[in-house]
Amino acid sequence: MTKLQSIPGGRSIPTEVKDNDLVLRRRRQIVDAAVQLFINKGFHKTTTREMAKTAGFSIGTLYEYVTSKEDVLYLVCQAIHQEMEEHLKKRLSQGGTGAQDLEAAIGSYITVCHQMSDHILLIYQETKSLPAESRRFVLEHELRITGVFTDLLRRGVEDFSLRPLNPPEMELVAHNIMVLGHMWAFRRWALARSFSLEQYIQLQSDYLLGELV
Amino acid sequence: MTKLQSIPGGRSIPTEVKDNDLVLRRRRQIVDAAVQLFINKGFHKTTTREMAKTAGFSIGTLYEYVTSKEDVLYLVCQAIHQEMEEHLKKRLSQGGTGAQDLEAAIGSYITVCHQMSDHILLIYQETKSLPAESRRFVLEHELRITGVFTDLLRRGVEDFSLRPLNPPEMELVAHNIMVLGHMWAFRRWALARSFSLEQYIQLQSDYLLGELV
DNA sequence: TTATCCTGAGCGAGCGCTCAGTCGGAGGGC
DNA sequence: GCCCTCCGACTGAGCGCTCGCTCAGGATAA
Numbered sequence: 001m002t003k004l005q006s007i008p009g010g011r012s013i014p015t016e017v018k019d020n021d022l023v024l025r026r027r028r029q030i031v032d033a034a035v036q037l038f039i040n041k042g043f044h045k046t047t048t049r050e051m052a053k054t055a056g057f058s059i060g061t062l063y064e065y066v067t068s069k070e071d072v073l074y075l076v077c078q079a080i081h082q083e084m085e086e087h088l089k090k091r092l093s094q095g096g097t098g099a100q101d102l103e104a105a106i107g108s109y110i111t112v113c114h115q116m117s118d119h120i121l122l123i124y125q126e127t128k129s130l131p132a133e134s135r136r137f138v139l140e141h142e143l144r145i146t147g148v149f150t151d152l153l154r155r156g157v158e159d160f161s162l163r164p165l166n167p168p169e170m171e172l173v174a175h176n177i178m179v180l181g182h183m184w185a186f187r188r189w190a191l192a193r194s195f196s197l198e199q200y201i202q203l204q205s206d207y208l209l210g211e212l213v
Numbered sequence: 214m215t216k217l218q219s220i221p222g223g224r225s226i227p228t229e230v231k232d233n234d235l236v237l238r239r240r241r242q243i244v245d246a247a248v249q250l251f252i253n254k255g256f257h258k259t260t261t262r263e264m265a266k267t268a269g270f271s272i273g274t275l276y277e278y279v280t281s282k283e284d285v286l287y288l289v290c291q292a293i294h295q296e297m298e299e300h301l302k303k304r305l306s307q308g309g310t311g312a313q314d315l316e317a318a319i320g321s322y323i324t325v326c327h328q329m330s331d332h333i334l335l336i337y338q339e340t341k342s343l344p345a346e347s348r349r350f351v352l353e354h355e356l357r358i359t360g361v362f363t364d365l366l367r368r369g370v371e372d373f374s375l376r377p378l379n380p381p382e383m384e385l386v387a388h389n390i391m392v393l394g395h396m397w398a399f400r401r402w403a404l405a406r407s408f409s410l411e412q413y414i415q416l417q418s419d420y421l422l423g424e425l426v
Numbered sequence: 427t428t429a430t431c432c433t434g435a436g437c438g439a440g441c442g443c444t445c446a447g448t449c450g451g452a453g454g455g456c
Numbered sequence: 457g458c459c460c461t462c463c464g465a466c467t468g469a470g471c472g473c474t475c476g477c478t479c480a481g482g483a484t485a486a
Contacts, residue, residue, distance in 0.1 A: 016430095016431090019430085022431085045257075047476080048476060057433085058432070060432065060433055060434065060477095061431080064431075068476080124399075125337070125338050125339075125341060128334070128338060129255065171407055172413075175403070176420070182392075183388065187388055190359075191384075194385070207386075210424050211420050229464090230465070235465085260442080261443075270465095270466070270467085271466065271467050272442090272443080273443095273444080273467050274466050276442095276443065
């Protein structure tokens with residue numbers, strides 16, 4: 001029984017299978033299947049049998065790669081955060097002033113939130129179903145994403161493209177950015193009556209940056 | 214089999230019991246019990262037996278006042294929103310300019326979010342477990358609370374204590390206020406390292422109102 | 427043959443909900 | 457006052473079913 005760590009700094013989950021490549025491949029199948037099922041029916045209402053079947057194998061096999069249903073939820077949460085982090089970091093520019101790069105990052109981030117809104121909802125709704133330790137890792141991962149904005153704010157303050165901010169203020173603004181991105185996922189049913197994604201990004205960027213110059 | 218409507222504009226839920234006062238009393242017991250259980254274990258992991266026992270009677274009796282487990286969740290969500298609305302409206306002042314009253318309202322609102330943070334989490338996490346029709350009513354109720362801020366913004370624009378805003382902008386700002394209040398509930402584990410409730414209110418009010426004068 | 431991965435029938439616990447029955451007391455006849 | 461009847465709120469054992477998880481055995485490649 002080996003243990004496999006898919007994300008640096010993440011929890012390692014035991015598996016019965018020796019071939020590490022196979023473990024990664026199968027777990028990717030499991031996660032892809034589970035994400036769709038969790039989004040449609042929620043964690044508690046999807047059965048392990050469904051997960052296995054959707055992933056393309058039987059329950060027995062599922063439990064070769066995972067020790068409990070909660071493990072699958074943990075893998076799903078980490079995969080979602082990792083995907084968000086990757087998409088966001090891929091779109092980050094380093095070209096301009098801190099303020100300019102921050103504005104671009106906010107736009108990128110909200111776009112990612114738009115594309116992954118179902119996934120964001122999923123994390124909000126199901127994180128509390130994780131065992132305590134897993135939940136800690138997931139929240140930590142989310143803080144790491146928030147750190148992207150703290151870094152950009154710090155750079156903007158250092159190159160004087162933003163007004164001086166103390167570290168707690170930077171933290172607060174970073175959290176505000178995160179949450180206003182999530183807001184588009186949570187409240188699109190109400191907001192989309194009045195705004196397109198582009199308008200939303202424009203207005204929220206203005207509000208966020210208006211106070212920082 | 215009568216039907217009883219506890220909240221104006223809400224769904225009516227059938228009951229077998231004839232005495233309306235008794236229905237209200239028992240449903241209050243059910244809601245009080247369920248709120249605590251849902252906060253601690255979540256909706257899916259609390260059993261109907263637990264609800265009944267905590268409320269002080271047997272499962273059989275529970276089902277005299279409710280037709281399904283989901284009905285209890287609906288009653289809980291509506292009760293939470295109603296409590297938030299009442300607490301918020303009780304604290305609203307009409308004394309000053311629109312801008313002054315808005316600032317006071319934001320402070321009151323975040324304080325209410327602080328006091329009811331478990332309840333806010335509950336709503337975010339479990340709303341999607343409601344049947345579609347019930348969910349619609351719950352989201353409607355939340356929009357009614359958002360409307361409190363839209364109204365204040367409109368008043369502020371009309372008496373020139375705020376800069377001109379078009380209706381969609383007012384809507385957006387009202388949603389921002391709502392969500393930044395919820396943020397204190399969701400992220401207090403991270404924010405409370407740097408801020409007290411009072412500091413949080415001060416800073417968020419400044420950010421929110423800074424752009425509106 | 428052995429090592430490895432996969433299968434799916436089966437287990438036992440626990441769930442939401444039902445319904446035959448209990449029981450306290452209101453009301454009416456004497 | 458006393459008895460009897462009926463009402464309706466309440467009880468909880470039990471039904472039918474689903475769930476997470478296991479494990480004895482099958483398949484395949486080396």
